[in-house]
Amino acid sequence: MVSRRRWRMDDRCRSSVGDGGEVPMSVPYAAPRPRLATTLADLLLSGASAHPERPVLLFPDARLTYVELREKAWRMARAMAALGVAPGDTVGVFMVNAPEQVIAMFATAMLGATVVPINARYRASELGFIATDARLRLIITHDRNRDYVDFAALLHEAFSGLADAVDPFALVLPAAPELRAIVMFGDARQGLVGEDALGPLADLVDDATIARRCDATAIRSIAAIIYTSGTTARPRGAMLTHEALVGHWSAFGRRWGIRPDDVFWVPVPLFHIAAIGPLIATMAHGAAFLSDVYFDAERALEQIEHHRATLLYPTYPPLTESLIAHPDMATRDVSSVRMWLNVAPPDVLRRMAAAFPQAIQLTTYGSTEGGPVTLTAPEEPFEVRIGTCGRPLGGVEVEVIDASGDTVPVGTPGEIIYRGPNCFSGYFCDPEKTAATIQPGGWIHTGDVGKLDADGRLHFLGRVKEMLKVGGENVAPAEVEEYLAGHPAVKLVQVVGIPDPRLAEVVAAFVELHDGAQASEEELIAFCRGRIASFKVPRVIRVVTEWPMSATKIQRSTLREALLQELGMEVGA
Structure with a gap:
């Protein structure tokens, strides 16, 4: 690459995890x-x-x-160690949002093992693929919520062979040769280790063993493998270090200005980086994390008001x-909200901001592989906060390049690249x-x-693969x-490309209208x-x-395929 103009922030990540005061501990926890x-x-x-007594999970x-x-x-x-989990092993967590999901994540970290959050959908x-690809131990x-999904x-x-397993503490499964046990919180099921077995298992391992494991864990060891889906291939496991998660998301929390008395509501599933990251940011600043088993607008508004x-x-x-479209939005007291984050086009963000007029709205650019790369700041003007994705977070460099790998001038579109302590370490077992x-x-x-732009703020324009050539x-x-989101009847928009004999490709759009609104195609x-x-x-x-x-995103490829079928066009076109 030729000489670059790099945008970065110099406030290197330092986590802020407390507000003073040690308390006596009954067991020798790692310092x-x-x-x-x-x-x-x-x-x-x-x-x-x-x-110690401050709420962390609500x-x-x-x-x-x-x-x-x-x-x-x-x-x-201690129980997991008794089941044979060793430093470097991978542990799958297959749940809907719940306290035990967070407990499992931190227990895995205490052992120096790697947590693999599994999409509850x-x-x-897909479950078999993750178990073998991630080599789950x-x-x-x-x-929980068995009416919605029966995980067993x-x-x-x-x-x-799992349902007929003779010894759930030492599984032998041809489909997952490295998997040795499956633990279920709640009622025991055939082939699974029940919750009532965890106490006796924990008694087999002393506290000093766990303390040593904590002390031996390096900040650049792999803390999590988070699977992220492509449009045409199996999901890929992005390996994230403790530094990338804790250090970087702590910096994210500092830009927000998270305070110990804050209650941070996050409805995103906890197998997603957009929930795991905010959980870490919340804990890094001594605040409380508020969530639910699933997202429901009525329940969410009740939660926001109650807490x-x-x-x-x-x-x-x-x-x-x-x-914001739910009828209860007009009657619930949400005046406690002082800041929130959304990712959408500027006109949509402007409309969203009007729903919480007392709150500062932020936006971000990021991914599973790098977490929040850029973020707007609360002190920036409103139009900046809805019209850009903000500046890079501490220690992160962002550039925009052309197809040759050369940096493009300010204001010129190109591919976004970045580097810094936030970056993932690679895709698990996928060197290519x-x-x-x-x-x-x-x-x-x-x-x-x-x-x-000239101030180093990033403007997101879309995916290279989604870029249309008309x-x-x-x-x-x-x-x-x-532009379409600016129509008063339009609630959401997604644009795809479809084949055209003269122009090679033309624009097609899918829109959802506001309740009660009307607009013809x-x-x-x-x-x-x-x-x-x-x-x-x-x-x-x-x-x-x-x-x-x-889990969290609209699938453009599915929209495009349905439209091609409707129009009698070849789906692979």
Whole structure:
């Protein structure tokens, strides 16, 4: 690459995990490290020492303080050690949002092992793939919300022979040769280690063993493998160090200005980086993390009011739109909210901000592989906070390059690349994809299109693969989406490309209308004509009432395939 203009912030990550005061401990817990980038175990141990009785987890049917979380995670770590989990082993956590999910994550960290959060929406084939690809030694699950998903039944389907296992403490499963046990919180099921066995197991391992494991864990060892899906391939496991998680998300919390008295509401599933990261940021600043087993707008508004939530992290437009469109929004007292974050086009962000007029709205650019790369700041002007993705977080460098790898001038679109202590260490057991993504100098190539302005703020424009080529002209889907979102009837927009015999590709859009609003497809197309370049005007618009979703994102590829089938076009085109 040629000479670069790099944008970074100089406030290197130092975690802030307490507000003073040690308390006597009944067992020899590992001592908290200095207030630098720490491990996940250090994060909890430090928090429990500094503010033991402060609430850390708030769920509809459970409330845990920092010291209670420490005690439960420590006890769980002893039981897991008795089951043979060793430093460097991988432990799958297959649950919906619940306190035991967090307990399992920190217990794994205390052992120097690696947690693998598993998407709770996965079914048997996907579950089997994760178990073998991640080489899971142990899976931890629960029977919470069995009416929604029966995790034991899924596990039995995924692993032939599990239901007939003679010894659940020493499994031998052809489909998962390295898997030795599956632990279930709640009622014991055939082939699974029940919750009632955890106490006797924990008694087999002393506290000093766990303390040694904590002390021996390096901050650059792998803390988590988080699977992220591509559009055409199996999910890939992004390996994240303790430094990338704890150090970087602590810096994220500092830019937010998280305070010990804050209550941080996060509805995103805890197998996703957009929930794990905010949990870490919350704990790094001694605050409370508020969540639920699943997202429901009515329950969410009740939670926010009851717990006087001060920070909100809905992040994804479908969640936010559901929240602010619910009838209870008009009657619930949400005046406690002082700051929240959403990711959407500027016109949509402007409308979202109006729903919480007393709160500062932030936005971000990031990914599983790098967490929040850039973030707006509370002190920035409103138009900056909705019109850009902000500046890089501490220690992170961001550049925009062309197809040759050369840095482009300010204001010119290109591929976004970044590097810093936030970066993942590669894809688990996938050296080819790792080499394609992490290139010389440690630069992460994102496949995202964006531009940097003169103040070093990032503007996200879309995916390289999603960039449309209409008659030789580049069209960023985000640009068309932003314009269509300005129509008063439009709630959400997604843009895709479809084949065209003359122009090679043309724009197609899917829109969801506000409740009670009306707008025909012809009206929406007319709204664009003469106001944006003709090659950007959608040739086809479809009004939808629901979206095909992954865990958190709208699946454009599914929308495009359905439209191609409707139009009688080849799906692979």
